[in-house]
Amino acid sequence: MSRFWSPFVKDLVPYVPGEQPKLARLVKLNTNENPYGPSPRALEAMRAELGDNLRLYPDPNSDRLKQAVAEYYSVTPAQVFVGNGSDEVLAHIFHGLFQHARGPLLFPDISYSFYPVYCGLYGIAHEAVALDAQFQIQVADYSKSNAGIIFPNPNAPTGCLLPLQAVEQLLQANRDSVVVVDEAYIDFGGETAISLVDRYDNLLVTQTLSKSRSLAGLRVGLAVGHPELIEALERIKNSFNSYPLDRMAIVGAAAAFEDRDYFDETCRKVIESREVLVEALVARGFEVLPSAANFIFARHPQQDAAAIAARLREQGVIVRHFKQARIAQFLRITIGTPEMNQALLDALN
Numbered sequence: 001m002s003r004f005w006s007p008f009v010k011d012l013v014p015y016v017p018g019e020q021p022k023l024a025r026l027v028k029l030n031t032n033e034n035p036y037g038p039s040p041r042a043l044e045a046m047r048a049e050l051g052d053n054l055r056l057y058p059d060p061n062s063d064r065l066k067q068a069v070a071e072y073y074s075v076t077p078a079q080v081f082v083g084n085g086s087d088e089v090l091a092h093i094f095h096g097l098f099q100h101a102r103g104p105l106l107f108p109d110i111s112y113s114f115y116p117v118y119c120g121l122y123g124i125a126h127e128a129v130a131l132d133a134q135f136q137i138q139v140a141d142y143s144k145s146n147a148g149i150i151f152p153n154p155n156a157p158t159g160c161l162l163p164l165q166a167v168e169q170l171l172q173a174n175r176d177s178v179v180v181v182d183e184a185y186i187d188f189g190g191e192t193a194i195s196l197v198d199r200y201d202n203l204l205v206t207q208t209l210s211k212s213r214s215l216a217g218l219r220v221g222l223a224v225g226h227p228e229l230i231e232a233l234e235r236i237k238n239s240f241n242s243y244p245l246d247r248m249a250i251v252g253a254a255a256a257f258e259d260r261d262y263f264d265e266t267c268r269k270v271i272e273s274r275e276v277l278v279e280a281l282v283a284r285g286f287e288v289l290p291s292a293a294n295f296i297f298a299r300h301p302q303q304d305a306a307a308i309a310a311r312l313r314e315q316g317v318i319v320r321h322f323k324q325a326r327i328a329q330f331l332r333i334t335i336g337t338p339e340m341n342q343a344l345l346d347a348l349n
C-alpha cells in the first residue's frame with residue numbers, strides 16, 4: 001500500500017487466475033485452455049495482417065468480427081458486442097448494467113470467481129444463491145427480488161448444464177432484470193441461449209474465443225443481446241478504450257468463426273476425450289459431476305483433493321483446486337488430448 005493510492009484500491013480483492021507455469025514440460029490441465037491449436041484459417045488471417053498495417057489503428061467497431069459472429073448466430077451486428085476477452089465484456093456489463101441497480105445481483109454460490117471481484121470493483125451489492133445438493137442451479141431459487149442475475153452455463157467450476165428450457169423459465173420469472181448467461185463453455189455440450197435474444201430484451205449472452213476456439217492468447221470475447229443493451233456496452237467501451245481489439249484479434253477471431261469445420265472437429269474430439277476420462281476416473285473411485293464443458297469436477301471419497309493436486313504437480317501434471325469450503329474436496333481437471341489425459345491417469349496410478 002502507498003499513500004498515493006485512491007482509497008478504494010486498498011479494499012479491492014483481485015481475481016487470482018490459474019497458474020501459467022514457466023516450465024513448458026508440465027501437462028497443463030488447470031485453466032481450461034483447448035489442447036488443440038487455433039484454426040489454421042485464423043492463423044493464416046493473422047499472418048496476413050502482420051505487416052505495415054500495424055502502424056494504423058484498428059477498426060474501433062471491429063465490424064468484420066461482428067459480421068462474422070452475426071452470420072454464425074443469425075443475428076444482426078447491432079446485437080453483437082465484442083471485447084478484449086469475455087472478462088472485459090463482463091466488466092462492462094457489471095459497470096453499465098448492474099452498477100446503481102436497486103437490489104442485489106444474484107449468482108450461484110459456486111460459480112465464476114470473477115463475479116464477486118467485479119462487484120467489489122464497481123460497488124455492486126450481491127447475493128450468492130446456493131446450488132442444490134447435487135450442485136445444480138434451481139431456477140425457482142431466482143424468483144426473488146433482484147437487480148440482475150448472472151451465471152455461467154455450463155456452470156464453472158462444476159461443468160453442470162442448465163437446459164435451455166430452464167434458462168427460459170428463469171427469464172420469464174425475471175422480465176424486469178437483466179439476465180446474463182455466461183456461455184464460456186456452451187460449445188462443449190449445451191445449447192446456446194442466443195436463440196432467445198429476439199424474444200427477451202433483458203437477456204445478454206456472453207461467449208469467449210478462449211476455450212472452444214482455442215484463442216485464449218488472443219483475448220477476444222463477445223456478448224449478444226437486444227440492441228439497446230449492446231448500446232449501453234458500446235457507450236461504456238467508448239468511454240474506456242476505443243480500440244480494445246487489435247488488428248490481429250479482429251481478423252483472427254473472425255476467421256475462427258468462419259472456419260466451422262475445424263471448430264466442429266476439435267469440439268467433438270474434446271467431448272469424446274471427456275467421456276473416456278470420466279469413465280477412467282470413475283473406475284479409480286472418483287465421483288465426477290456430469291459435465292457439458294471442457295473440464296470435469298471430481299472428488300475422491302478417501303483422498304484429500306489438495307493432497308492429490310500437490311502430488312500430481314510433483315509428477316508434472318497441474319490441475320485446479322479451489323479452497324472454497326463447499327468444493328474444497330473437488331479438483332477441476334481440464335480435458336486434454338488423449339495423451340495428456342493418459343499422463344494424468346498414469347500420475348494418479
Ligand SMILES: *Cc1c(COP(=O)(O)O)cnc(C)c1O
Nearest residue numbers: 085086087112152184208210221
Ligand atoms: C474462461 C472464462 C471466462 C473468461 O474468458 P476470457 O474470454 O478468456 O476472458 C468467462 N467466464 C467463465 C465462466 C470462464 O470460465
